[in-house]
Amino acid sequence: MRAKALLIGGLALAAGLLLAEPALAQAAAQAVPAAPVDNGGALTRAMGAISGDGRPLSLSLQILILMSLLTVLPSLVLMMTSFTRIIIVLSLLRQALGLQQTPPNQVLVGLSLFLSLFVMRPAIDTINAQAFDPYGKGQISIEEAVGRSAKVLHGFMSKQTRETDLKLFANLAEAPAFRSPADIPFSILLPAFVTSELKTAFQIGFMIFLPFLIIDLVVASTLMALGMMMLSPTIISMPFKLLLFVLVDGWALTMGSLAGSFAT
Secondary structure: OHHHHHHHOOHHHHHHHHHHHHHHHHHHHOOOOOOOOOOOOHHHHHHHHHHOOOOOOOHHHHHHHHHHHHHHHHHHHHHOOOHHHHHHHHHHHHHHOOOOOOOOHHHHHHHHHHHHHHHOHHHHHHHHHHHHHHHHOOOOOHHHHHHHHHHHHHHHHHHHOOHHHHHHHHHHOOOOOOOOHHHOOHHHHHHHHHHHHHHHHHHHHHHHHHHHHHHHHHHHHHHHHOOOOOOOHHHHHHHHHHHHHHHOOHHHHHHHHHHHOOOO
């Protein structure tokens, strides 16, 4: 069950179910040359509202809209999870080591995805227990499943967001004071969460850069004192950076610190 929850991807699965249910029902109904039948799905009703006459759009237009949404959905899901902070910190770590393409981008993205799944595991398990399983058993509707999933993600985001960032976007939106974090709308919480994640990522990146910057300064000063100014300090300092990183077990320390930074 845990493996299935990890593959669900939380909100991605809930939104995928929201998108797939009406389209499958429409495809099954297209064999009968009659007026489109509303199956009660949220997307079908939304399609009818877009058409203006209360009838759902044709199957080809629905597929076009669904494909457009699928291109945006992964970005939305990644921005609402721990992925942003992790990928930025790992990219800054690679630059601090002086390595241009090692590890390659594919490896960094893969590490970020798997570490994000580890960090988001409690939220994914909660979504699986409260939304996916009841929906699969027919106990709740798709709207209720999506609402429960969004509530879990809302709680995770609100715990990781700074109050100063929330106040900033609340003031920009001229929103009234919120009595509790649950009252914060997604239109304010999402940009505040992303801003807070960027700020935290750069703070962690600054702390990572410091020891490697000291090595660069020591190497540059030593080469200048020896009169070897034509020799690039980067070539000399890189082995020492790698040696320091290996001696302190840098990857385990970095991954553990990143995962621990999301503890609440």
